[in-house]
Amino acid sequence: MAEIRIENAVKTFGKVVAVNQVSLTVHDQEFVVLLGPSGCGKTTLLRAVAGLGMVDSGRIMIGDRDVTYLPPKARDISMVFQGYAIFPHMNVFDNIAFGLRMKRTPKEEIARRVRESAELLHIEEFLERFPSQLSGGQRQRVAVARAIAVHSGVLLMDEPLSNLDALLRLRMRAELKRLLNEIRATTIYVTHDQIEALSMGDRIAVMRSGEILQFDSPTRVYDVPADRFVAGFIGTPPMNFLEGQVRRENGVPCVAIGDFMLAPIPEMYEELARRDGKPILVGIRAENMETLDAPAADALRVKVLVVEPLGSQNLLTIQIGSDVIKASTHPDFAVAANQDVWIRLPGDKIRWIDRETGRTIIPDLESLVSAS
């Protein structure tokens, strides 16, 4: 059992609060991705779990043990450092074997595990080389191989595939995922790459300025972002935002975008009714809009600014009032710049965002962000 439980962790560097009251529970054998912009505290949080740089306050539990004040070696962890940190005075074999040797693993077992990890990362032909004789991507793979070779209960990875070319990264993602399943490690995985986060994570924790904004499954994070930042951070293109205003029509709350009336789903009535007359942000993803080439009663007339054919889809840049948004259409949808089209916004795909707090208005929002 290697559940990781972080409770109210705080870490400051002088005036900078790098990790601010973070609580996070990673279940045994779960794969959690930490996603967030540069400098948001991902590495700091990971290092706190590893026991490098103690937290100022809060607790860290691994399994049933309180490890807050234990040194790294007593935590049953291994780690891929953002800067690789492979030992320049050892060849690749010795680097990968380092953790195993420290655990006094039998020789044959070491050789077997080193070979296994090296093969997984496609570096088996470099075992005799020294790090200075490797490319950046090869070094990074040595760092990953070293971390997985020890088969620790907890695996902490700080952007482990960031330096690989797209093709290799794609392949490695799948292979890494398979291996992690096999060795049953509880994993925290830091990345900038959203595709990596969405495709690999059992759950994703989105961070900003030292805080966790949302901790949820990839589909939920993508579909129901907890706030404006998450919505704008995740997805390519990110979620579109439109300025709207809550109105009441025939006793039913609805949202006006210019003259156009959006009809929310009935579950939202109560929340929206409370904001009657106030401005609100309407969030919708590019692929959730329906684009029509003829007027329809429930469709909004808009102007196309740019058409970007992307092969599997056409990405339209559209002007609505003062807002510019992106909509994706089927590649066969014939449209040119400066033409008018009509878009339909399905009520169940719209996310309503409070203008003041930036939080998504969802009846059960609290269950989304609770870190368990």
Add this chain to the structure above:
Amino acid sequence: MSSTTTTQAAPVVRRVRVRDLPVEQQRAIRARQLRRAGTYVLAITIAVWIMLPIWLVGTLAFSTPADVRAYPKQAAPIPFSTDTMEFFLNARGVLPATRNSIVVALLTLTLSTAIAAPAGYAVARYFFRGRDAYRLGILAVRAFPIVILAVPLAVTFRNWGIFDRVYSVALMHTALTLPTTILVVSSVFASVPRELEEAAKVFGCNAFEAFLRVVMPLALPGIAASAIFTFVMSWNEVFAAVVLTLENRTLPALILYNLDKSGDPFKFAGGFFMLVPSLIFIFFMRRYLFNMWGQITK
């Protein structure tokens, strides 16, 4: 490789003549050649500047005593003779003094490095109260001229009963070399990335093991360099050695003592003899320094 690549003819590599190239490229090549020539001229000048005295000392050390006394001095050891060197080595006190010098230098090297390694590591890695004052204090030792300290030191050593001992000279040399050694060693440790030490800890080392298995091997070339320096400093140090010894002279002290009493053969042979250990030591360590990991850090 696939068969298509093997059937292709190997491309013929032809040497391109500089004057067939475009003008800008010609100019770039010329400029590069000029720069390189400049570097060589500078390097050769510096090398000659250093080598010339060594060469002269070496030449005269291996000429006959008669040639050594002659004037002007000759530029090459012809006829070659070991008489001068033999004369020097057989002179009274030279061999024991040599032994003393070696013992002192090795003791100094050991003591100085053994103290400087942990001290340098602490200065490099830990923030502690008074760290900057400590650094300054280290340097302050160097600021004290030994001439001022000499008499009190001799008296103190005499009172403690450690006057005229080989190891007391080594103690003095340790004190003299420590400041530099600590500063050099601490900058060596500072150049070892902290992340490597942390990686060692993550993979099962305690602080001491991480130091031993990762930091130390990476710092070793730099520490070796500072050890060479310590050795040479001690080997050449004369003032403290003269003040603190009477019978158990180190080599420089002995030579200095005999300088005005002896002729040119003794001086040149002595000079050459003093040079040799430093040269050997540096030569040996230099290879070690540069060949160790190819590259010290990433």
